[in-house]
Amino acid sequence: MQVHIVHAHPEPSSYNGALTETARRALSDDGSTVTMTDLYRSDFDPVERETHYQHRSDADRFAALAEQRHAWNNGSLPGEIQSEIDNLKQANLVILQFPLWWHGPPAILKGWMDRVFVSGGIYTSRARYDTGYFRGKRALVSVTTGAPHQAFGPGSRGGDFDTMLWPIHYSLHYVGFSVLPPFISYGVQGHGYSYEDEDSLHTRLKLNLFEWRSRLSSLETSAPLRFPGWDDWDEGGKAVRR
């Protein structure tokens, strides 16, 4: 298997760092080739802006999607975007590792989607969803959160993970990935923020790394999440019952 990990956490010694390192070792040990993009370390700019485009389709008015399409067609995509697309093309499995910040991915990862999923290249009006560019490949979100498991669910304080991850999952589905069920690490607390004592926190987080490792070695048997596709919509995109 060829795996690409996109890592979005500012501190290498963080628990997110441990999850990525665990994945890297576990998958390599199992014979996979693993590539990694550490968005913070590579100083990735998540802001889609005109200065990324040297050869503009329209120099007066910046329309992001039009410039993406133009750059794709002219082979003038920014270097870091082209190389990330190459990483994704090579991979059978893509893992996104990040902490849940404000009910979604950190800005640096949100902008990775804004910039890497290039209009006119990675998707067109026809090549989307089950006919998407990356069809046949799988994607897996691994997310950490500070609050404990019990605080999540519909109507609960932390919110429902199905809803919170829907935007990122559906975006992965949009570009053709089969999206595997997420791996969620609960109660990942910094110093002084713990809901429990340090020993119990340490033991629990260590066990969680074993679960992550075990999850990664059983991916073959893991069915992807169900999202609607072209057969589920009418011409205008409305959901229809078949």
Place this chain on the structure above:
Amino acid sequence: MQVHIVHAHPEPSSYNGALTETARRALSDDGSTVTMTDLYRSDFDPVERETHYQHRSDADRFAALAEQRHAWNNGSLPGEIQSEIDNLKQANLVILQFPLWWHGPPAILKGWMDRVFVSGGIYTSRARYDTGYFRGKRALVSVTTGAPHQAFGPGSRGGDFDTMLWPIHYSLHYVGFSVLPPFISYGVQGHGYSYEDEDSLHTRLKLNLFEWRSRLSSLETSAPLRFPGWDDWDEGGKAVRR
């Protein structure tokens, strides 16, 4: 009324620009004072990272929430963050204007939340949700999307706006805002992407600006969205029936 608009679009002459300009004029004409942060023009850095903190709580290991808390307590928040907090404190109404990119806000606005909603200051474990810092103030999301109205809804191609906007709405609720129903501008197409002819597009988008203006002048009668609060949860944060 004191209104603060956070504008997140790279092109001033865009339809998002027209929506913000319409809001600015309509609200000023009605006697409100309007402030605005144009995230692109002010070159806002949406990435929460260690270089934003000059006086670190821990110089060896970067824990974002701990540094936010430390900077808040020591009055050493980055200037652009402090001034944005001041804008929010002054306002009775906050409007977030952005295009829907990958089923959520552009990275520059996601990171505005990552950085401006400061841990230990704008929220603490007790001051959240209906006891949140900005309670008594209202927030309103105004979002544009390229696809037509009919493509949205549960199971439909574009997805369901209640789900897509849940993360940003719930984040606003988390820091205490009463969240008004969103204003959604559908079918906002760039050149060459239109689902309809240019004349009809132009007329429709012009009408939509009138609707936006009329929506803004009737905010007093608009009931906020319902989100759960402390009375709806047990000690652990689980939803309970009362």
